Amino acid sequence: MRDKVLQKIFPAFGTVNMVTLYGNFDPDIAEEVKERALQLHRRFSFFEPGSDIFRINQQAGIKPVAVHQDTFFVLFRALAYGKETQGAFDITSGPMDRLWRNSIRSAKIPLKSDIIECRRLIGLSDLILDKAAGTAFLRRKGQQIDLGGIAKGYAADEALRILKKYKVCNALVNFGGTVIAIGREQRIGVQSPYQKNGEPMADIVVQNKAVITSGTYERGFFLDGRRYHHIIDPRTGWPADSGLLSLTLVGDGAMALDALATGICVLGEKSGLPLLEKHGIEAVFISSSGEIKITCGLQEKFFLKSK
Ligand code: ADP
Ligand code: MG
Secondary structure (H helix, E strand, C coil), rough: CCCCEEEEEEEEECCEEEEEECCCCCEEEEEEEEHHHHHHHHHCCCCCCCCCHHHHCCCCCCCCCCCHHHHHHHHHHHHHHHHHHHCCCHHHHHHHHHHHHHHHCEEEEEEHHHHHHHHHHHHHEEEEEEECCCEEECCCCCCCCCCCCHHHHHHHHHHHEEEHHCCCCCEEEEEECCCEEECCCCCEECCCCCCCCCCCEEEEEEEEEEEEEEEEECCCECCCCEECCCCEEEECCCCCCCCCCEEEEECCHHHHHHHHHHHHHHHHHHHHHHHHHHCCCCCEHHHHHHHCEECCHHHCCCCCCCC
16 A cells, blocks of 8 residues: 655745654644744744844844744854864855845856955854853844855754654655755755756655755856856855856755755865765765766665666
């Protein structure tokens, strides 16, 4: 007999999110996952006035802002991932993210002077977290935090926590490509960087793992043979140019994977590998020239689809 399937789809974090429960479960469980994700969206949103991040950005250079403990925790972890990636993952890239977002929208490279100006506003050491007071403070006016590279990961980990609380054995969480496969073995599609139709280029078979893809192909434009996209190298102020087209990570803990995937897209394969080894994370690297490299632990679990 086939399992009963309960699925909930909802927008948040600027993307489509999905939670699927296999088995006979109360629909309220899926509803609780959705409500928690929406709550996190409201705390982490860059745009929503009143979100913790919006208020920190608004009060940059003025005063520390009291934030919810979810926000404090994610900011705290984001600083740690920033350190680990030698600044390649940097949540204070906000002004630069905006600049390139607008540039992508109009398919025009930003003015050099604007890049220099935004570059000046980036700096992890300017984010001051006070644990006792539960506050966050950006030292300089104009500085902005953007949690776009880590928020979905934390939300997916929280979804997993809720599902475990209700002893859901088999489920799939997919928050805009940030995936956690819970329980039985599941095939997770790796999106093709070459095709726009959402067709996976390969499947990875996983069990109780998070799977995350960060791709420089996702949002961007081509000009004079170069690709301009939404993952920014905070050290240069230009879109990452590490030779990676896409990076898929498989491991435990979606938040760590989310941050590291973004960071390693900036760092590139060579500098990224030691970090992955340290965290016990497996990876699929797709280079700009189309070469695919798979770490040892995934060799038997990675299935390329024939065209
Ligand atoms: P996606 O959200 O497309 O799945 P990512 O997890 O890689 O992809 O996050 C990309 C988002 O993270 C960008 O849209 C931007 O908001 C933010 N970002 C871009 N570059 C960086 C960076 N170097 N460090 C931290 N965050 C970044
Ligand atoms: Mg990320």
